[in-house]
Amino acid sequence: MRKLPQSMRKGFSEFCVLIVVGRAENYGYAILSQLRTFEALTFSESTLYPMLSKMKTEGLLRVREATSKSGRPRRYYRLTRNGSARLSDMTTQWADLKDGIDGLMADGENIDG
């Protein structure tokens, strides 16, 4: 899969983190593992961990510290009410954007045709 240009990655990255954390409370390593399946965004440690911190500071994520079954400390992230609202907004915006671009491409095909 091709990598997205940086200007596009920036906007989509936060959306993807909200989607993954919105599915279930999760810890950093597991979140990164899920995000890495979306190769176009090229998520890595230097992208995710500062972003989780920023989203926590902005009140989009809440952090709970707990110990894993193996005894390691873990920070679990989940969406706050503001985070859920942002996810909902971005989901709507994404649908609008996708429809708009699909429409433009369809118009282009019609004109070309």
Added chain:
Amino acid sequence: MDKNNDIKDYLVGVRRALEAHGAAGDQIDDTIIGLREHIDEELSKESMSLDDILDSIDPPAAFLTVSEQGTGRQLRDIGLAGVLVGGACFVGGLLVIPNIAPEWSEKLAIPLIVLSMIVSFILGYLGRGSREGQAAMLLGASIAVFVLMTNLFGGGSG
């Protein structure tokens, strides 16, 4: 060098990179904690050696390019402004005006001290994600305590 030293060196490198790029103190601490957990998770799998793990994750230099870090610098600047402006108003109201222009003291000193408290609190709150912002809030709280104590003891003696 043992494992802990290798991990520590890596994390120190990341901290320096984030500091050099003006990341906020909280963001740096959160990132370091996240990376430490990340390395521990990889180590627990026992599928890679520590050297392989450290080679596989982003090098410290990669943290220089984190796109959001300008925000940290802004928070630091706002917090620092809170400390400097709040501190200057407080010193001005408490020491400078009463000594230089005693006749203005009644009209200006108290408003300046109150202003210093408000400025420190507001700028500190806006920059609370940085250590400088937290210092500004602490300054505002200290001034509030000072004003309260002065009123209590001043009112009692007068």
